[in-house]
Every structure is written in structure tokens, then in C-alpha cells.
Amino acid sequence: MLLLAFDTATPAVTVALHDGSRVVSGCTQIDARRHGELLVPGIVTALADAGRDRAELSDIAVGVGPGPYTGLRVGLMTARALGDALGIPVHGVCTLDALAYATGRTADQGPFVAATDARRKEVYWARYADARTRLEGPGVDRAADIADGVAGLPAFGAGAALYAESFASVAGPEHVDAAALAELAVERLKNGGEFLPPEPLYLRRPDAKVPANYKPVTPN
Amino acid sequence: MVLGIETSCDETGVGLVRDGVVLGQAVASSMDEHARFGGVVPEIAARAHLHSVTPVVRAALADAGLTLADVGAVAVTAGPGLATALQVGVAAAKAYAVALDVPLYGVHHLAGHVAAATLDGEPLPNPCVVLIVSGGHTSLLYVRDLATDPIEHLGDTVDDAAGECFDKAARVLGLPYPGGPNVDRAARGGDPAAVSFPRPMTGPRDDPFGFSFSGLKTAAARWAETERRAGREPVVADAAASLQEAIADVLTRKAVAACRARGVDTLVVVGGVAANSRVRALAEERCAAAGITLRVPPLRLCTDNGAMTAAVGDLLIRAGRPPASLDLTIDPSAPLVDALLQPRPVALPAAS
Numbered sequence: 425m426l427l428l429a430f431d432t433a434t435p436a437v438t439v440a441l442h443d444g445s446r447v448v449s450g451c452t453q454i455d456a457r458r459h460g461e462l463l464v465p466g467i468v469t470a471l472a473d474a475g476r477d478r479a480e481l482s483d484i485a486v487g488v489g490p491g492p493y494t495g496l497r498v499g500l501m502t503a504r505a506l507g508d509a510l511g512i513p514v515h516g517v518c519t520l521d522a523l524a525y526a527t528g529r530t531a532d533q534g535p536f537v538a539a540t541d542a543r544r545k546e547v548y549w550a551r552y553a554d555a556r557t558r559l560e561g562p563g564v565d566r567a568a569d570i571a572d573g574v575a576g577l578p579a580f581g582a583g584a585a586l587y588a589e590s591f592a593s594v595a596g597p598e599h600v601d602a603a604a605l606a607e608l609a610v611e612r613l614k615n616g617g618e619f620l621p622p623e624p625l626y627l628r629r630p631d632a633k634v635p636a637n638y639k640p641v642t643p644n
Numbered sequence: 645m646v647l648g649i650e651t652s653c654d655e656t657g658v659g660l661v662r663d664g665v666v667l668g669q670a671v672a673s674s675m676d677e678h679a680r681f682g683g684v685v686p687e688i689a690a691r692a693h694l695h696s697v698t699p700v701v702r703a704a705l706a707d708a709g710l711t712l713a714d715v716g717a718v719a720v721t722a723g724p725g726l727a728t729a730l731q732v733g734v735a736a737a738k739a740y741a742v743a744l745d746v747p748l749y750g751v752h753h754l755a756g757h758v759a760a761a762t763l764d765g766e767p768l769p770n771p772c773v774v775l776i777v778s779g780g781h782t783s784l785l786y787v788r789d790l791a792t793d794p795i796e797h798l799g800d801t802v803d804d805a806a807g808e809c810f811d812k813a814a815r816v817l818g819l820p821y822p823g824g825p826n827v828d829r830a831a832r833g834g835d836p837a838a839v840s841f842p843r844p845m846t847g848p849r850d851d852p853f854g855f856s857f858s859g860l861k862t863a864a865a866r867w868a869e870t871e872r873r874a875g876r877e878p879v880v881a882d883a884a885a886s887l888q889e890a891i892a893d894v895l896t897r898k899a900v901a902a903c904r905a906r907g908v909d910t911l912v913v914v915g916g917v918a919a920n921s922r923v924r925a926l927a928e929e930r931c932a933a934a935g936i937t938l939r940v941p942p943l944r945l946c947t948d949n950g951a952m953t954a955a956v957g958d959l960l961i962r963a964g965r966p967p968a969s970l971d972l973t974i975d976p977s978a979p980l981v982d983a984l985l986q987p988r989p990v991a992l993p994a995a996s
Contacts, residue, residue: 460731461989464738464970478743493687494728497694501735508698509712509743624694630687634680641816641865 426476427483427613428467428506429606432459432499433491433519433548434540434582436599439466441474442606449474450603459495463502481512485609487519487600489625490548490562491540496624503622515609516620519600520550520562520581526597526604527580529555537574537591539567539583540599547583548627549574556608564627567591646961647704647715647740648954649697651733652725652753653780654678654689656696658704659951660715661958666763668708669951672696679821683811686726693732701740704950715744717967719957722750722985723975724780730974738970747967749957754781755983756952757914758790760941763955768939769910773798775899776980777923778915779807779824782895783980784853784902787912790956790983791963797980798902799853802845806891806917809857813864813887817880827884828920834885836922839867841890846897853902860890892922900930912939919946956983 425444430437435456441449451466451473471478486503489496507514523538531554539549542564550561551574563570567587579591582598597604612619645667650657659669674692678684705711720737723730734750741748758774774785782805786796804812807824814823819830841863844856864887871878895917903911913927918940931938945951960983968986975987 458973458989460735461971461973463735464742468742468970478745493690494731497690497728497732498735501694501697501732502739504694504698505701505736505739506743508701509740624691626691630685630691632681632685632688635682640869641862642869 425482425610426480427485427606427610428481429485429602429609430463430467430499430503431487431519431522431600431602431605432463432495433487433489434599436601437462437466438600438602439463439470440602440606441470441476442610444610447603447606452601454599456495459498463498478510481510483512483613484514485517485605486514486622487522487605488516488620488623489519490542490564490627491519492543493624493626500622500624514622516622517605517609518550518558518562518620518625520548521558522605522608523581523597523600524550524552524558525555525608526601527555535559535577537577537579537584539579539581541583541586547587549583551577562625562627645710645714646717646719646954646957647701648950648952648957649718649720649733649737650753650756650948650950650953651693651697651729652721652723653729653948654684654692655948656693656700657948657950657953658700659949659954660704660708660710661951661954664762664767664955664958665765666951667710668704669949670700670703670707671949672700675822682815682821684726686728689726690728690732693729697732697736712744715740715746717747717749717957717961718744719749719751719953721753721756721953722972722987723753723978725753725976727974727976730976734972734974738972742970748970748972749960750968750972750984750986751953751956751960752978752980752983752985754980755790755956758787758912759955759959760945760949760952761912761914761939763941763945763951768912771908772910772912773899773903773906773908774912774914775895776915777806777895777913777917779811780805781915782806782855782857784899785980786906789963791959791965794982795980799851799855799898801855801857803856803858804861806855806857806895809861809891810917812861816865816868817878817883819880819884824917824920827888828922830880831885831888831922834879834881834883836885836889838879838882839886841886843890843894846894853898855894855898857891860887888920888922892920892926895923896926896930899927900934900936903936904934910937910939914941914946916947919943960984
């Protein structure tokens with residue numbers, strides 16, 4: 425197995441390569457405006473650092489968000505085209521699941537929230553029982569509006585850090601890391617766990633309004 | 645063989661070109677999803693591109709009876725166009741280039757429209773005058789070797805593109821989006837002399853090769869509103885025919901004058917508005933009268949498509965132009981000076 429994992433749903437443009445037993449290489453760059461520029465060079469770097477060739481890839485795992493649309497689409501389009509051209513499967517993973525997985529929390533430590541920045545004063549969020557078990561979400565809301573449901577819960581991720589007053593405590597990791605995404609995906613593949621289709625979790629409809637009635641050009 | 649990917653607006657186009665000949669192509673359009681908004685919504689277009697690119701690649705390959713193993717290079721529209729839509733095509737092109745281990749070329753969308761006129765297998769003469777006219781652009785160009793020489797702008801629109809004028813005038817006449825084909829259809833039974841619309845920028849002191857269509861748009865609205873206020877239902881067929889006549893008249897008059905002024909014997913008319921029946925007919929008539937050879941691509945290659953992008957890639961490769969690096973970015977407002985468009989990342993202040 426050689427699994428290529430990447431995620432573009434947060435400011436991190438993050439890539440990792442997993443050989444079935446461990447993460448063998450990775451490349452993470454933080455720049456919320458450059459997913460399109462940085463992702464494919466990152467993939468090439470990860471392959472070169474591991475001394476592996478793209479033709480050896482057996483699987484792709486891609487973060488399907490939720491996340492800001494333009495960057496998110498770069499990841500999903502790249503995954504779909506690579507999967508198509510290499511003839512290998514593309515497994516979608518909720519980005520918040522990978523963030524939660526990276527916390528390594530157990531059920532004994534109690535439930536928690538993973539949250540990323542959704543802009544427009546909102547967060548993308550989900551509630552977890554432990555690092556592998558999502559209980560609620562993903563959703564997109566103002567942090568203050570979900571405070572009742574998540575009150576008293578520790579929170580992880582840059583979205584939580586932005587609205588720290590809405591959560592019991594805030595801790596890292598800040599962004600998702602493809603190494604965690606790769607570990608989670610390999611674990612799911614081995615255990616027969618479920619994946620999502622490579623479709624973006626937009627969670628919002630496009631901001632477009634049907635134009636109002638005809639407005640005369642000439643005054644009455 | 646070059647695989648071309650075009651996603652600058654609402655069409656997902658993929659084409660396969662080898663040595664100036666189209667081997668296969670396919671197009672998916674999100675136009676129906678935009679119609680109720682009266683124009684293209686970028687986010688809707690980008691969402692549709694993401695779903696369409698790989699199926700359209702497969703459809704183009706099936707059309708050609710070829711496989712991805714036959715692809716020797718990937719060309720992609722890097723601008724101008726809708727930023728969020730361009731990003732999808734560029735991401736796909738990079739992934740195909742890396743997966744197939746072939747070079748990647750970034751191309752200018754408008755150069756693609758020009759190259760569409762070569763896909764009948766006949767290269768463009770050097771030099772030629774090109775009238776490029778679409779929903780977003782209206783320019784008269786002096787083109788030498790499209791793949792290697794700088795493109796000279798003889799004139800551009802100072803405000804709206806001709807296609808924009810069709811779309812907005814269609815709206816005031818109660819015709820559905822997209823305006824171009826619907827005005828064309830409505831005009832069939834109309835009298836082109838019924839409404840005397842102005843011929844903008846044709847005065848003696850006006851830029852001889854410049855265009856302006858914003859006033860014509862307003863003139864159409866004023867006419868329709870005046871008719872309605874006078875209690876008359878506007879005769880849409882007459883207005884459509886008259887408007888189309890005004891646009892076709894200005895475009896072709898200036899294009900022929902540009903050929904004469906530069907001593908060029910070939911006029912090339914490309915872009916979505918080149919699909920308009922009156923623009924085509926009047927261009928033919930006036931070129932014939934002036935002894936100018938007219939080149940217009942077949943209808944299906946006038947609107948956005950992937951074959952035109954592949955055609956530019958094919959020309960660039962044969963001219964020995966360099967491929968793009970994998971950090972290729974997009975330029976949503978790139979002016980047309982070079983068919984090769986390979987913007988590199990610029991230094992931005994670090995994002996938080």
C-alpha cells in the first residue's frame with residue numbers, strides 16, 4: 425500500500441505519504457490563499473522525499489472539508505484527477521475527523537469539539553466522543569450560537585481559538601495535518617471503516633440572489 | 645497529443661489536439677443553473693466544474709477513441725476568467741500532468757478563441773486582423789505568429805463587451821438568458837431598420853478601432869420603456885433585429901477598416917458573439933466587397949471549449965515555448981499580449 429493523503433480545507437496545504445505501516449513523508453505549508461499554487465508541488469516533494477514514484481500509489485485520501493470553497497475545491501479536483509489518471513480509488517474524509525484524530529483523545533477524557541474557521545464570523549464544527557467517534561456535525565454556525573450545546577467542552581482547532589470565549593478551553597492542533605489524515609484513512613481501510621465520496625462539504629448554498637423585478641433605466 | 649482544459653466561465657471544455665487538428669472534444673455547461681440569476685454566478689460555475697472535469701475528460705477521450713496514455717502534454721486556461729472557476733481547471737491540469745508525467749502549459753483564454761480559427765487544419769496567415777468578441781471582451785487585434793509574437797491591440801471596448809450588450813438588452817426586451825442566441829432567434833422575423841439604434845464610437849473624432857456598447861444597452865432600455873409608457877407592447881422581433889444590426893454594423897465596419905488601415909488581407913472573427921448569424925453574414929458581405937478573406941470558426945468552436953485551449957498548447961509546443969512549473973497560478977484579468985500565460989506566485993504579505 426502507498427496512500428497519498430492531502431487536505432486543503434484549512435489554511436494548511438498539507439500532504440503526507442503512508443506506506444501501510446507508517447507515514448513515510450510529508451509536506452505542510454500554511455497559506456490560506458495559495459492552495460492552488462502549493463498543493464501539487466507539495467505532492468511532488470512528498471513523493472521525492474520518500475523516494476517513491478506516483479505510479480506506486482495505491483490510494484488517495486482527501487479531506488472533503490468543510491472548508492472555504494476555493495481552497496477546498498483545489499484539493500478535491502486534484503484528488504479526482506489524480507485518481508482518474510492513475511486509476512486508483514479516492515477516499516473522502518471529513519477534515520474535522522482528521523483534526524479530531526490528531527488530538528489522540530480517549531473516551532475517558534470526555535467529549536470535545538473540533539472547529540475550523542468558516543469566515544463570516546462562523547466556525548465549521550463537530551462534536552466527538554473520542555478521537556475516532558463523531559457524535560454531531562459537521563455544521564457551520566456562529567460559535568456563540570452553538571455555545572449551549574458544547575458548553576463546558578474543550579475545543580481544538582483554529583476556529584475554536586478565534587472564538588475562545590465560546591468554549592471551555594482551547595488547544596492545538598491549530599490546523600489539520602495530512603499525517604493524521606493518512607493514519608486515520610489507513611486505519612479505516614484496514615478496519616473496513618467508511619469513507620465519504622470525494623464531494624466537498626460546502627454546508628452553505630452559493631450566495632446568489634435571483635434579481636428583483638425589472639428596474640427602469642429612464643425616470644418616470 | 646495535447647489535452648486542453650478550459651474552465652474560465654460556465655463551460656467545462658476538454659479537447660484533444662494533435663498538429664493543429666481536433667481529435668476529440670467534449671463540453672459540459674452549467675448555463676441552465678445560471679439562467680434564473682440572469683448571468684453567470686461564479687460559485688455555481690465553480691461547483692459545476694469540479695463535478696464535470698473528469699467525466700468531460702473521459703468523454704473527449706471517447707470521442708477521439710484514445711486513452712490518457714496518448715496524452716503528451718496538458719494545456720489549461722490560466723486566465724482571464726472567473727478566479728474560482730479557473731482554479732478548478734488549473735488544479736485538474738496539474739494533477740493530470742503529474743500523473744501522466746507530461747509537461748503543463750498555461751494558456752490565455754482569448755488566444756484560445758483566436759486559435760479556434762485554425763482548427764479547420766489551416767494555420768492563420770501572418771499577419772492577420774482578429775476581431776475577438778464575446779460576453780467579456782471586444783477587441784481588434786493585429787496578430788502575427790500567435791505562438792511567439794506579441795499581440796498588438798488595435799482597439800478595445802471602453803466599457804461593455806458586445807456580448808454583455810446582447811445579454812442586458814435581451815433582459816429589457818423580456819428575452820431569456822443567455823441574450824446572444826435568444827436575440828438572434830427573436831430577430832429572425834424582425835425589421836432591422838424598425839428602430840434606429842445608435843452606432844457608438846463611429847464619429848469622425850472617435851477612436852477608429854475602439855468600441856463602446858454601454859450606451860447601446862441604455863438605448864435599448866429607453867426604447868422599450870418609451871414604448872411601454874406609450875401603451876404599446878414593444879415589438880421584440882423588430883427591436884432584436886435592429887439591435888443586432890447596430891452591433892454587427894459597428895463590429896464589422898471597424899474590423900474591415902482595421903484590415904484596410906494595416907494592409908492585411910485576412911480578417912478572423914472569433915468568440916461567442918462570432919456565433920451570431922447577423923455578425924457572420926455582415927462580416928462575409930463586407931469582407932467580400934473589400935476583397936478580404938474572412939475566417940470564422942464553426943459555431944461549436946466559437947463558444948468556450950477545450951479544443952481551443954489544446955490548440956494553443958499545440959502551437960506553443962511546436963514553437964518551442966517553455967512549459968509551466970507546477971506552482972502555476974491564475975490571472976483572472978490577464979490582458980492579451982502573449983498566448984502563453986503562466987503566472988507565477990507573487991510575494992504576498994504572510995496570511996495569518
